[in-house]
Amino acid sequence: xxxxxxxxxxxxxxxxxxxxxxxxxxxxxxxxxxxxxxxxxxxxxxxxxxxxxxxxxxxxxxxxxxxxxxxxxxxxxxxxxxxxxxxxxxxxxxxxxx
Amino acid sequence: xxxxxxxxxxxxxxxxxxxxxxxxxxxxxxxxxxxxxxxxxxxxxxxxxxxxxxxxxxxxxxxxxxxxxxxxxxxxxxxxxxxxxxxxxxxxxxxxxxxxxxxxxxxxxxxxxxxxxxxxxxxxxxxxxxxxxxxxxxxxxxxxxxxxxxxxxxxxxxxxxxxxxxxxxxxxxxxxxxxxxxxxxxxxxxxxxxxxxxxxxxxxxxxxxxxxxxxxxxxxxxxxxxxxxxxxxxxxxxxxxxxxxxxxxxxxxxxxxxxxxxxxxxxxxxxxxxxxxxxxxxxxxxxxxxxxxxxxxxxxxxxxxxxxxxxxxxxxxxxxxxxxxxxxxxxxxxxxxxxxxxxxxxxxxxxxxxxxxxxxxxxxxxxxxxxxxxxxxxxxxxxxxxxxxxxxxxxxxxxxxxxxxxxxxxxxxxxxxx
Numbered sequence: 475x476x477x478x479x480x481x482x483x484x485x486x487x488x489x490x491x492x493x494x495x496x497x498x499x500x501x502x503x504x505x506x507x508x509x510x511x512x513x514x515x516x517x518x519x520x521x522x523x524x525x526x527x528x529x530x531x532x533x534x535x536x537x538x539x540x541x542x543x544x545x546x547x548x549x550x551x552x553x554x555x556x557x558x559x560x561x562x563x564x565x566x567x568x569x570x571x572x
Numbered sequence: 573x574x575x576x577x578x579x580x581x582x583x584x585x586x587x588x589x590x591x592x593x594x595x596x597x598x599x600x601x602x603x604x605x606x607x608x609x610x611x612x613x614x615x616x617x618x619x620x621x622x623x624x625x626x627x628x629x630x631x632x633x634x635x636x637x638x639x640x641x642x643x644x645x646x647x648x649x650x651x652x653x654x655x656x657x658x659x660x661x662x663x664x665x666x667x668x669x670x671x672x673x674x675x676x677x678x679x680x681x682x683x684x685x686x687x688x689x690x691x692x693x694x695x696x697x698x699x700x701x702x703x704x705x706x707x708x709x710x711x712x713x714x715x716x717x718x719x720x721x722x723x724x725x726x727x728x729x730x731x732x733x734x735x736x737x738x739x740x741x742x743x744x745x746x747x748x749x750x751x752x753x754x755x756x757x758x759x760x761x762x763x764x765x766x767x768x769x770x771x772x773x774x775x776x777x778x779x780x781x782x783x784x785x786x787x788x789x790x791x792x793x794x795x796x797x798x799x800x801x802x803x804x805x806x807x808x809x810x811x812x813x814x815x816x817x818x819x820x821x822x823x824x825x826x827x828x829x830x831x832x833x834x835x836x837x838x839x840x841x842x843x844x845x846x847x848x849x850x851x852x853x854x855x856x857x858x859x860x861x862x863x864x865x866x867x868x869x870x871x872x873x874x875x876x877x878x879x880x881x882x883x884x885x886x887x888x889x890x891x892x893x894x895x896x897x898x899x900x901x902x903x904x905x906x907x908x909x910x911x912x913x914x915x916x917x918x919x920x921x922x923x924x925x926x927x928x929x930x931x932x933x934x935x936x937x938x939x940x941x942x943x944x945x946x947x948x949x950x951x952x953x954x955x956x957x958x959x960x961x962x963x964x965x966x967x968x969x970x971x972x973x974x975x976x977x978x979x980x981x982x983x984x985x986x987x988x989x990x
Binding site: 497 | 622631728777779
């Protein structure tokens with residue numbers, strides 16, 4: 475996560491007073507693309523991602539990311555989408571052969 | 573993360589063992605399931621996704637007992653099964669469901685309920701004290717169930733909050749009738765829907781605020797309430813303090829919390845939460861249509877489907893031969909009321925009616941029970957299916973739909989008589 479985005483997320487949580495301390499215990503897998511995927515936590519806790527694993531394929535994760543941008547207005551740059559989807563597919567996607 | 577992977581692969585091995593020829597003998601694994609928080613496999617139902625099981629834990633929100641945490645922000649917390657063993661779900665164990673993370677703590681001194689819209693004769697506004705003084709009290713016992721309750725049991729799995737069986741509860745709701753309030757404002761003849769908004773809000777300006785509508789005839793139904801109290805206490809913060817809509821028989825999405833605005837409108841509400849979310853394929857279920865919101869391919873979810881839950885047994889539980897197996901649980905539907913809950917002990921070949929508990933009204937959970945004597949040692953398959961007074965019955969096979977709604981597949985529990 476870029477410092478600027480981190481600041482926005484932190485400021486938002488502080489303003490609404492609804493962030494639970496335990497939320498910080500949810501750790502996304504450390505792998506390439508994690509920093510980009512951490513933009514998701516501006517609006518929701520990271521546990522949404524492991525909760526939805528591992529059953530979505532690439533099309534499934536792509537649809538979820540695009541839903542967040544198009545339906546929910548997530549301020550995620552278009553050029554970040556492939557890296558986020560790749561991170562989700564590799565770490566939280568349907569295992570090959572399943 | 574190694575831990576994660578071990579859990580995944582060992583779980584897959586267990587699933588394979590259970591699915592194989594030795595399924596009936598695999599009670600060891602079943603007890604492993606039982607130890608996992610919120611496992612639905614342990615209840616004789618399809619299992620939640622691996623990632624859901626690994627991620628969820630028990631956590632107490634302020635004012636609540638530890639509930640099954642699905643997500644922290646927005647908070648989505650499920651009621652553990654032990655609190656579904658009573659016909660009324662305690663306030664501090666009632667499930668919590670939010671879409672958006674902006675959840676203000678509403679101060680009663682600043683709260684008002686505003687009624688308006690192009691189909692209202694007058695714009696009016698009330699404090700809680702004024703609402704209580706102006707309108708006759710009304711009370712109803714009704715099930716509040718999230719549309720996506722049991723979504724996690726869908727196979728193949730679908731994206732969303734991966735609920736087990738506890739995104740539901742039954743409470744005595746007390747407040748006023750919505751129709752009394754709307755009549756006071758004056759309902760113009762062209763009104764088609766009542767649009768409801770609460771004090772909770774999106775994290776970003778661009779995110780659609782959670783606003784829902786109900787058909788005007790539902791808004792004017794005598795059972796549709798604005799509740800201030802739940803089980804004789806003010807609504808808990810997490811369940812909509814100080815006022816929420818109660819739409820008996822309809823799924824929880826319409827039960828708007830922290831209610832602040834009700835608009836009578838002559839045109840259907842078209843925001844994301846009505847036009848895109850909470851939709852089922854047209855004609856897939858026999859539930860009533862929300863006529864002003866029907867699109868070519870889909871339509872909004874409306875009322876609940878008939879369902880039941882055995883709460884007294886765990887899959888793989890051991891019972892001493894000669895002692896009875898006590899089968900207990902709850903059943904509910906969209907409001908025709910429960911006609912009967914039938915039990916099968918032979919894999920669905922024959923069904924016998926259980927004993928129904930006290931009737932708390934047609935929108936309430938209805939308890940059922942049966943005491944089954946045991947003689948021979950071995951596996952016993954316990955199944956329960958609820959039948960509503962409307963004739964609707966639980967299904968044998970999942971009716972799969974993209975958003976994961978209306979799971980009411982018959983439960984199938986293996987008990988070991990030893």
